[in-house]
Amino acid sequence: MTTTVIRNADWIVAHDGARHVYASGDVAFGGGALTHVGGAYAGAADVEIDGRGRMVMPGLVNVHSHPSSEAMNKGFLDELGSKGLYMSSLYEFMPLFRCDDEGREACVQVALSELLMSGVTTVVDLSVAWDGWLDTLAVSGLRAVAAPMHRSARWFTKNGHVVEYEWDEAAGRRAMDEALRVIDAANAHPSGRLSGMCAPSQIDTCSEELIRDNFDAAQERGVPFQIHAAQSVVEFHEITRRHGRTPLQWLDDLGVLKPGAIIGHGIFLNDHVGAHWPEARDFDLLRESGAAVAHCPTVFQRRGITLRTLGRYLRGGVPVGIGTDTYPHNMLEEMRNALTNSRVVSRNVYDVATSQVFDAVTTGGAAILGRSDIGRLSPGAKADLVLVDVAHPAMRPLREPLRSLIYVAAERAVRDVFVDGRQVVADGRALAFDLPAALDRLEAAQRRAEAAFRQLDYAGRSHEDASPFVYGRA
Template sequence: MRQTTLIKGADWAIAWDAAAGQHVYRRAIDVAFTEDHILHVGPGFTGAADQTLDGRDLMVMPGLVDVHSHLGHEPVYRGIREEHGLPSMYMTGLYERSQAFDTTDPDLRCAATEVALCELLKSGVTSICDISSPYEGWSETIAKSGVRGFLAPGFASARWRLENGHSLGFAWDEAAGRRGLDTALALIDSLPAHPSGRLSGVVSPMQIENCTDDLLRDSRAAALERGTPFTLHLAQGVLELQEMTRRHGVTSIRHAADLGILGPGTILGHAIFLDTHSWIRGWTRDDLRLLAESGCAVAHCPTPFARYGHLLESFGAYVRAGITMALGTDTSPHNMLEEIRKAGTLSRIAARDITDVSTGMLFHAATVGGAKSLLRDDLGRLAVGTRADVVLVDLKQPDMMPARDPLRSLVFHAADRAVRHVFVAGRQVVADGQVVHLDHRAAAERLTEAQVRMMALCPARDYRGRAVDELTPLSLPMDGCGRPEQP
């Protein structure tokens, strides 16, 4: 017997208007749902309900869809990566961190994943695409949380290799890339049978510069054969673009188009450094058009790039070109509401135009855009027949008040502090602001221990043999009084 939940007389709701193809506000309505789908969005629900919640002082909205994250390692970089970057590598610290820190410990991965999932659920995320090399306990940790999980087991033909702080090298192992694809497909093929009923797969060669052309083509073909999404990091860095131009004489996006790996169901991680970007100023002006004509989606994750001083220079330009825009968290903190706010603020700054984006445009990307990119038209919408992934926002939380425009209050002011309850597949996963199925504090304690172990290995891995305090110093100098022992 499936349980029916009724939210009675919600003050506000963000409902889906299918005819208009957009979210709309509705007032004083009932929302009813089972574990399968939403039954009713409107006034006067007359059916039976097993659980009734008083909707006064609440806003009901669809769950957010996060299409790009790395749950299993990003939280362990807290206190390490926020200001780590190399001016000699166009400000990014990505390549240096990848060689200096070992994040393959399954205990580290599981603790990091739990911490990230708690952050995501408390910020209203109900669907998450997690890009990671597979590890023991991955699928079970995501299933335990109650979230709707899109697992993207990563693989590549090469890994980055550094010999200095200004040039990017590669350690190639094409056979390992092939084995990685086989392992990924075996996991992806097993997920539909998972007892949770909430897990599915995404084919994910890691970075365009780290994969052979044949591996990229075969990966995209495997995704098309299975009807699953395909995701790839692309146009995420200046050094990547320089390497692709050296190899092929064209931009990363042009090369992807030439390979035939763009199209509906392809999600490009970041796609910031187009040929028109001010850091690139290429000799072509084709990249934005190529993205739009292909029908692919872009996963925009503003936080990690803003920390390096990188910006996607006009979110609105992508939307107006017809590109499906979606949002991701990528790094810690995994707070989707903060990402919506940053995406809008930074795009207006970069475009020098307050009209470049709107809150409605960004919310669309965080819901419907994400769902479309994952080939799911039953997510990211509050409408009869869609999946029962629902978020309840507390309109009386002080940071929400006055709630003249509750979506603006949520995005610009209250963020996760106002998220009271979250349901995924009709089941409650956040109650009164607390995650139901995971212990956030215990996971954070385990992650702290794992970070100490990781930092101790840094000198043996770093190409210059540096300890973590030399690689990424503390934000303030230590005065030497009562200093704890360092790993």
């Protein structure tokens, strides 16, 4: 077993068994696990890393991400929402700007590289299963949870203000069977870094049976369950129209709003200003259920939508993890947005603290995934760790290193990342993929998606009509 020691780190975000604490000194690891955190390490070392000018912190846990599609939407969805569908982009635009099979792997390589370079060491990948998926996750070096999305219906609009659903429950059942095969393969993967999650796509596109059976399958396999729910006004109205129940009430009726379940987004509770459904108690229902929420602020803030509020959920005891969902796949910026949005909506700087958000992306995210061996730096935990350059200009003047990192420097100060004791980012560069080449392939896929856009759009618009450039062409 090779032992690596980071010597004389200026700052260490260590874990004392109850909480994160600042320390300094040495961090040692070998065999994929941490053996020493803080103070002087007196044992033998095969590899030594100079920790001077560095902060060592636990790798970040991302509980909700879409690497196989979102990276290609850059420049298209940044300020685009459906005026007739409560400003969401889900129904009118996202189905039309598609990453083809040729571009998908490049899209994934770009997204996973971005995640690694922002300090993520564990990611939940919510994607429709594709050939080569698990191999690509394994090559990335990440600790990855494959969550194969599947559904009973697709959504679409013929006019930009009414969402319709095309149902094929047999196809949904076949997709679930395939998803379970992928989950079982991930759990058995020889890397030891992959696992699975049951992930029926959305509450409004999945039949009652598909949701229940997925939750039962997750319980049988001992894996988490995640579903997009309470994520849009359209969905809130659709579920109340069908069932006379809010999305969270309906999940509770199905018997799946309980520990082990993760609600993707969980924004539109009955008391949200966009819902106006006063005769329910969704927040109490959520906090009493033990179910968790995957909070992804960036994708929603672009459309003037946010959780109300992150601080309220955390004070209420709701387990909350953070996810990137969209581009940029930058967990540090996502943390900053989570903090800022909660304070703006509450009009209270004390609504949520930096420590609470850092906990959510480390020990909190780990707990949601059923792990106690990631998201912390303590002997025996996995050697998933990040080295931050505290001498970087964006980190200085340095008084409080996590605040400097989250509020200012972000990924620019991330230098090295290790997963299972193996280096996956060196000097700010993800090692698994040729990022410039992947970006070239992704841009080519984006041009193909632009060319196909008009044929897919109900109104026959071009991509430039739907999402105009910031300025017109000369």
